[in-house]
Amino acid sequence: MTALYVHVPFCENKCGYCSFYSKKPRAGEIDSWLEALELEIISRLSFLKKFPAPELLYIGGGTPSLLSVPQWKKFFDTLKKFFGLTNLIEATVEANPNSLTREHVNFFKANGFTRISLGVQSLEDKELKILGRLHDSEQALKAMELVKNSGLALNCDLIFAVPGQTLRTWASSLKKVIQLADHVSTYQLTLEPDTPLGKKFLNEDLNFQGYKFYRYAQYFLPQKNFLQYEISNFAPAGFECRHNISYWTQEDVIALGPSAVSYLAGVRTKNPGTLEKYFRAAEKNFPVEFLEEKESLPPREKNLELVILSLRTKWGIARELVPVEVLEILDSLPRDLFSEYSERIILSPRGMRLGNAIWSEII
Numbered sequence: 001m002t003a004l005y006v007h008v009p010f011c012e013n014k015c016g017y018c019s020f021y022s023k024k025p026r027a028g029e030i031d032s033w034l035e036a037l038e039l040e041i042i043s044r045l046s047f048l049k050k051f052p053a054p055e056l057l058y059i060g061g062g063t064p065s066l067l068s069v070p071q072w073k074k075f076f077d078t079l080k081k082f083f084g085l086t087n088l089i090e091a092t093v094e095a096n097p098n099s100l101t102r103e104h105v106n107f108f109k110a111n112g113f114t115r116i117s118l119g120v121q122s123l124e125d126k127e128l129k130i131l132g133r134l135h136d137s138e139q140a141l142k143a144m145e146l147v148k149n150s151g152l153a154l155n156c157d158l159i160f161a162v163p164g165q166t167l168r169t170w171a172s173s174l175k176k177v178i179q180l181a182d183h184v185s186t187y188q189l190t191l192e193p194d195t196p197l198g199k200k201f202l203n204e205d206l207n208f209q210g211y212k213f214y215r216y217a218q219y220f221l222p223q224k225n226f227l228q229y230e231i232s233n234f235a236p237a238g239f240e241c242r243h244n245i246s247y248w249t250q251e252d253v254i255a256l257g258p259s260a261v262s263y264l265a266g267v268r269t270k271n272p273g274t275l276e277k278y279f280r281a282a283e284k285n286f287p288v289e290f291l292e293e294k295e296s297l298p299p300r301e302k303n304l305e306l307v308i309l310s311l312r313t314k315w316g317i318a319r320e321l322v323p324v325e326v327l328e329i330l331d332s333l334p335r336d337l338f339s340e341y342s343e344r345i346i347l348s349p350r351g352m353r354l355g356n357a358i359w360s361e362i363i
C-alpha cells in the first residue's frame with residue numbers, strides 16, 4: 001500500500017517537552033504554507049505518480065486542527081486535485097482538544113476521514129499543566145465526546161512518567177480514556193535537553209520511573225479488550241492504525257511538508273526542516289539539493305531495520321528473514337523476552353518493556 005503523510009507545521013504554543021518541528025503561525029503564514037505545499041506536490045508529481053494512488057492518509061503535526069475550516073477546504077482540495085484520494089481505506093487527522101471544533105469534525109466526516117487522533121496526554125489538570133498543554137481535562141473529555149458522537153474512530157495519545165504522576169492518576173486517565181476511545185497510544189515522556197521540561201527535570205530518571213506506568217498499561221488495557229499490537233499502541237482487534245503499520249513494514253510513504261520524511265522504493269528523504277527553509281525551497285521549485293537527507297539503505301541496514309520495526313509489533317518477524325548474526329544474539333537472550341520463538345520471533349509483554357535494551361544488543 002502507499003501511504004500519504006502531510007506535516008502541518010503549526011502549533012498555538014510550544015508544549016514544554018516537544019521537540020517536533022512546529023511553530024506559532026504569523027499572520028498569513030498558514031496560507032503561504034498551503035501555497036508552498038501545492039508547489040512541493042507539483043515539483044515532485046512526475047516521480048510520485050510512479051506509485052499507486054494512496055490508500056492511507058495521515059495528516060499530522062503540529063496541530064492540524066489549528067487550520068480554520070476554510071483553510072482545511074483549500075488544503076484538502078489540493079490533496080484531492082493531485083492524489084485523487086478515491087482509494088482511501090483509512091484517513092486519520094491529528095487534533096488538539098483546545099482547537100478542535102464541531103465544524104472541523106463535520107468537515108472531516110463529510111470528506112472521508114475515518115479517524116481522529118487527539119492529543120489528550122493526561123486527564124489530570126496538574127499533569128497537563130506540567131506538560132505545558134493548552135487544554136484542561138474537561139476540554140479533553142468534551143473533545144473526545146465530540147469525536148465519539150460523530151461516529152469517527154478516536155485515538156487518544158497519553159503520556160506517562162510525567163513528573164508528579166502516580167500510578168493512581170495514570171490508572172484514572174487510562175480508565176476514563178477507554179470509555180470513549182477506540183485506540184490508545186501511550187508514550188513515555190522523553191526529556192530532551194533543549195526543551196523547557198528537559199532543562200527543568202534534567203536529573204530525573206524517567207526511564208526508571210516509566211517502567212511501572214508502562215507495565216500497568218500492559219496489564220490494564222488488554223483486560224479491557226485494548227490489545228497491545230505495537231510497543232506504544234493498544235486497540236481492540238480491527239481498530240489498529242493501518243497507516244502506522246506501513247512504517248513498521250517498510251511500505252511506501254509519501255511525506256509532504258516541512259521536516260516530513262518519505263520512504264519510497266527503499267530510499268529515505270527528509271524535507272527541509274523548518275518553514276523558512278521550506279519556503280526558500282518553494283521559491284526554487286524544490287530542487288533536490290534542498291532535501292536535508294537522501295539515503296538509500298544498503299540491504300543489510302534495511303534488513304536490520306526491518307527486524308527491529310517488526311519486533312515492535314505483535315506480529316513479530318519470520319525467523320527466515322532475520323540475518324544469522326542477529327539470530328545468534330536473539331538466541332542468547334532470556335526466553336521470557338519472547339512469546340513465540342519458532343517460525344516467528346515475537347516479543348512478550350516483558351520483551352516490549354525492554355525493547356530499547358534488545359535493540360541496543362542487536363545494533
Ligand code: SF4
Pocket residue numbers: 010011013014015018019020022061062063096119
Ligand atoms: S501540540 Fe504537539 S506538536 Fe504542538 S507543541 Fe505540543 S506536543 Fe509539540
